[in-house]
Amino acid sequence: MTTAADNGVNVQALLDAREVLKGAPEAAQFTWRASSKWQGGVHTTITVKDFFGLGQEQNHKEESVFEADHPEVFAAEDDGITPIEYLLVGLASCLSAGVASVAQNRGIQLHSVDAVVEGAHDIRGILGADSDVRNGFNDIKVTFKIDADASKEDIEALVAQSQKRSAVFDALSNPTNIAVEVD
Amino acid sequence: MTTAADNGVNVQALLDAREVLKGAPEAAQFTWRASSKWQGGVHTTITVKDFFGLGQEQNHKEESVFEADHPEVFAAEDDGITPIEYLLVGLASCLSAGVASVAQNRGIQLHSVDAVVEGAHDIRGILGADSDVRNGFNDIKVTFKIDADASKEDIEALVAQSQKRSAVFDALSNPTNIAVEVD
Numbered sequence: 598m599t600t601a602a603d604n605g606v607n608v609q610a611l612l613d614a615r616e617v618l619k620g621a622p623e624a625a626q627f628t629w630r631a632s633s634k635w636q637g638g639v640h641t642t643i644t645v646k647d648f649f650g651l652g653q654e655q656n657h658k659e660e661s662v663f664e665a666d667h668p669e670v671f672a673a674e675d676d677g678i679t680p681i682e683y684l685l686v687g688l689a690s691c692l693s694a695g696v697a698s699v700a701q702n703r704g705i706q707l708h709s710v711d712a713v714v715e716g717a718h719d720i721r722g723i724l725g726a727d728s729d730v731r732n733g734f735n736d737i738k739v740t741f742k743i744d745a746d747a748s749k750e751d752i753e754a755l756v757a758q759s760q761k762r763s764a765v766f767d768a769l770s771n772p773t774n775i776a777v778e779v780d
Numbered sequence: 781m782t783t784a785a786d787n788g789v790n791v792q793a794l795l796d797a798r799e800v801l802k803g804a805p806e807a808a809q810f811t812w813r814a815s816s817k818w819q820g821g822v823h824t825t826i827t828v829k830d831f832f833g834l835g836q837e838q839n840h841k842e843e844s845v846f847e848a849d850h851p852e853v854f855a856a857e858d859d860g861i862t863p864i865e866y867l868l869v870g871l872a873s874c875l876s877a878g879v880a881s882v883a884q885n886r887g888i889q890l891h892s893v894d895a896v897v898e899g900a901h902d903i904r905g906i907l908g909a910d911s912d913v914r915n916g917f918n919d920i921k922v923t924f925k926i927d928a929d930a931s932k933e934d935i936e937a938l939v940a941q942s943q944k945r946s947a948v949f950d951a952l953s954n955p956t957n958i959a960v961e962v963d
Binding site for chain 1: 787788789790793794797798799801802805808809810811812813814815816817818820821822823824826828831833834838840841844846847848849850851852853854855856858859860861862863864865866867868869870871872873874875876877879880881890892893894895896897898899900901902903904905906907908909910914915916917918919920921922923924925926932935936939940943945946947948949950951952953954955956957958959960961962963
C-alpha cells in the first residue's frame with residue numbers, strides 16, 4: 598500500500614474496525630430502516646433517518662426523504678421514480694463505494710468512476726399477464742467507466758473485488774428472507 | 781368490484797394493459813436505468829431519468845438525483861444514505877403501491893398506509909472480518925399499519941396479494957444474475 602493515492606476513503610479506520618469487530622460480533626449487528634407513508638395512488642413518501650449499530654441507536658446527519666410513484670405509461674402521476682429503480686440506485690452506489698475503498702487500499706489513484714446500471718424487467722409478471730414471468734428483474738447489467746492511474750487489468754481487478762464485498766450486490770444476487778406483518 | 785372506493789389508482793388501465801400485453805410480450809420488456817458518478821470517498825451521486833418500455837425510449841417527468849454515502853460510524857462523511865438503505869426505500873414503496881392497487885381492485889377504501897422496513901445486517905461480511913458472514917442483509921422485516929374500511933382479515937389479504945405481485949419483493953427474495961463490465 599502506498600500513501601500517494603488519496604481517494605478520500607479512510608481505509609485505516611475500516612481495517613481497524615475489522616479487527617475490533619472480529620472480537621465483538623454483537624457490535625457488528627446493524628439494523629437499517631426506512632419508513633413510508635402512502636400519498637394516494639401508487640405514490641409513497643419514504644424517510645430514512647435512524648439506524649442501529651455498534652450496540653446503540655444511531656442517526657444520519659440529516660433525514661432523507663424520497664418519493665416513489667409509477668410512470669405515466671403505467672397510468673400514474675410519475676411523482677417519483679419507480680420502486681424497483683431504487684434497487685439500481687443502491688447497486689450503482691454500493692459498487693462505486695467499493696471501487697473507491699479497494700483502490701485506496703491498493704494505492705491506486707482514481708480520477709473518475711462512472712457507472713450505468715440497467716435492469717431488464719418483463720412487466721407481464723407484476724401485471725399478472727403470464728404466471729411464468731417473474732415479478733422482479735430478468736437480469737441486471739452494470740457498466741463501469743473508470744479513469745485511474747492503473748492498468749486496465751488493475752482496474753478490472755478493483756471492480757471484481759468491489760463485487761465480492763458489496764452488500765447490495767449480494768442482496769440482489771442472492772435470496773433474503775422477508776417477513777411481512779400487519780400491525 | 782365496487783365503484784365507491786377511490787384510492788387514486790387507475791386499476792382499469794392496468795387491467796387493460798394486462799390484456800394488451802398478453803398478446804404483445806415485446807412491449808412488456810422494460811429496461812430501468814440509473815447512472816452514477818463518484819464524488820470522492822464513498823460518496824456517489826446517482827441520477828434516474830430515462831427508461832425503455834412499450835417498445836421505445838421513455839422519460840420520467842423530471843430527473844431525480846440521489847446521494848449515497850456511508851455514515852460517520854464508518855469513518856465517512858454521511859452525505860447521503862447508505863447504498864443498502866436504498867433497497868429498503870424500494871421495498872417499502874413497492875409493497876405500499878401494491879396495497880393501494882389491490883385495495884382499489886377489491887373496492888376497499890384506504891385511509892392511510894404506513895410501513896416500517898428494517899434490514900438486519902452483520903457488517904462483518906463487508907468488512908471481511910468473517911468469511912462465513914454474508915455481505916447483504918441477514919433478513920428483512922416489514923411492518924404495515926393500515927387504516928381502511930375493511931376487516932383485519934381483508935387488510936391482511938391486501939398485504940399478502942401485494943407481496944405476490946411486488947417487483948421489489950421478488951428482486952430481494954430471489955436471486956438475479958448481475959453482469960458487471962468495465963468499459
